[in-house]
Amino acid sequence: MMSVEFELAITLLLVIGGIFIFIGSFGLLRLPDFYTRLHAPTKATTVGLGSILLCSMLTTFATEGRVSISELLITLFLVITAPVVAHILAKVAMHHKVPMVKHTQYPERVDTARMQQPPVNPSSTKLDS
């Protein structure tokens, strides 16, 4: 039998996870262009997925009395793969000249980025180290 504390914590984590994953998907629908949409699924879901995995660990602990570690592996693989996917998607978008929203700042930097060249007007002077 689960104690009330466990049930409360599990419910809370599930609700938080659900809210964040929902906001992530909602952002995908709502944000104006490809680049901004890239942010919603890779990010708003990290906390959402994290709390759902934590909840899964808590549930196995409360019901079966053992610590399940597979969830940590899911987190590990997610943390390794998600940034790579986002990076490749952004790279492909640059090469396809995906349209951006009008008020994007410094859109000309995409042209130099596509060629893997330094920007024409760097944001800051390089510090000598």
Add this chain to the structure above:
Amino acid sequence: MTRIFPQPFHTILLTVVWLLLNNSMSPGHILLGVALGIVIPILCQPLRIPQPKVVKPLKLIPYVFIVIKDIIVANIEVAILVLGPMKRIQPGFIAYPLDLKEDLPITLLASTITMTPGTCSCELTQDKQFLYIHVLHMPANEQQLIDYIKVHYEGRVREIFGC
């Protein structure tokens, strides 16, 4: 010794991951995990590109916690931005001047930048001098953001790799 264990760390890591994947500690799985942990590094040895060594592995622990804290805080910020009016969002590109030179530290930094919400690393210049980052909401002064990344993340990555 080096012929059988070209990368002792990878052998241990692979064995541990194998045991975690199977969620068991039975002798059979331990034996199979160790066998895989020995064979895979030997097979992958010709593919390896030399990378700088992690000089201070202990510094990785506070780094991970700082990143987790930042992910949670910034997740809430992005959630508020997504729910708020779309006109208020001011996306933009910044070119971040890198001080790191090697591939592995740059990968670690770029992944961290992508995982922390609001920023997404897009492209690295050929000479590894600049990292292009797409920012969901640009601050009034982009130098502010560059300084934040420089102090918060790049400085720590440099400490970990000792470069």
